[in-house]
Amino acid sequence: MGMVGQLNHRGLAELAKVYGGLCHLKVGQVHMVAVSTADMARQVLQAQDNIFSNRPATIAISYLTYDRADMAFAHYGPFWRQMRKICVTKVFSRKRAESWASVREEISSLIKTIDSKVGSPVNIGEIVLGLTKNITYRAAFGSMSQEGQGEFVKIMQEFSKLFGAFNIGDFIPWLGWIHGQEFHKRLARARGSLDGFIDKIIDDHINKKNNKNCKDDDFVEVEDDMVDELMEFYDENGAKDDQKSSISITRDNIKALIMDVMFGGIETVASAIEWAMAELMRDAPSPPSDPPPPPRDGPDTVVDGYKIPAKARVMINAWAIGRDESAWTEPNTFKPSRFLDNGAPDFKGSNFEFIPFGSGRRSCPGMQLGLYGMELAVAHLCHSFNWELPNGMKPNEVDMNDLFGLTAPRAVQLVAIPSHRLNFPLF
Secondary structure (H helix, E strand, O other), rough: OOHHHHHHHHHHHHHHHOOOOOEEEOOOOEEEEEEEEHHHHHHHHHOOOOOOOEEEEEEEHHHHOOOOOOOOOOOOHHHHHHHHHHHHHOOOOOOOHHHHHHHHHHHHHHHHHHHHHOOOOOEHHHHHHHHHHHHHHHHOOOOHHHHHHHHHHHHHHHHHHHHHHHOOOHHOHHOOOOOOHHHHHHHHHHHHHHHHHHHHHHOOOOOOOOHHHOOOOOOOOOHHHHHHHHHHHHHHHHHHOOOOOOOOOOOOHHHHHHHHHHHHHHHHHHHHHHHHHHHHHOOOOOOOOOOOOEEEEEEOOEEEOEEEEEOOOOEEEEHOOOOOOOOOOOOOOOOOOHHOOOOOOOOOOOOOOOOOOOOOHHHHHHHHHHHHHHHHHHHHHHHHHEOOHHHHOOOOHHOEEOOOOOOOOOOOEEEEEEEEEEOOOOO
16 A cells, blocks of 8 residues: 555556566555556557456446446447447547537637737646637537536536545455545535536437427527437437347436547647647657556456456556657657657557557547647647747746646646747738
């Protein structure tokens, strides 16, 4: 228990220097295996992807995802394949133009906001988090529910805290009573808040669809959003008499999938944009932080000659892998030009030295949309403005520490002063 403080991406990387790229620990009754090199990651994510295709869920995750009704934590099988198919074909598809249009329009709005603050300090971390919130919220709920954004963000912030909270019952079940009662009250309050919020939105979308079908005189055409897409898929399944199609989408599935999209689309993209801007402003930068991907578990197996116990939580430490000296030259130097070299690894999941989106069955289905938002935002910020650090701060004085969490965000948000870079007006 004295090592709990080390069970993060940095602490596990230090342990890997002593014990190697495959490190087994036992926390209470839970076996944990940290993977810290590309070769070990390849064996887990490619050679034995079928073995490690499931993800363990804590007490909090199981409860808040409606008993794994989502895609991220559903066990691998027919249900999970159906959930992923929905995300790939309905939510993140390039054919769904509204999601991609929302990225362009919200970034244009961001640039206008920064343009009005030229010459004054701008909290980049705060504004890009607002950007990704707007994009994701709009893609999920459309324009018909914008007035509830503040409430929903608070609900998601509480979910994030509960997902990452240490609960001794997850590791030593018979000690779960120590703070279990209050913890379960928080879980119930959080899920109750989400139920009330999204139930109203689902009802609004049902009414919208009914009005569209009836073609009432007062009906105003509104663009479809993610909830519309999910409701349509649910209707299609529900109307089938084919017994072979046993999976249907319930309200709980819709709520859990929306939660996946919110967590995957807000903090991760915002954090990546802020880290990129911070690195570009430094003289002697180091790469941004990536937390371990969610852990996987499976039956007894052998990896590189070592037995992995059944149900062990196998964590792929992307942070350590990206700094592995055996895989990278000058791993602690921010050097984007390295990716211009012939044979440089890409991030699509086949080169295990660089896996920000994971690999194998559980790789991120929203990779293309996330990349589009991040790249377009950074390009606009750098093309439209010059940026200076405030109060005479030198580039090497920028705080580059991170906080452990779902996205390893910056410990101190980046603040900089924009000035016009172009000789003609932006708007």
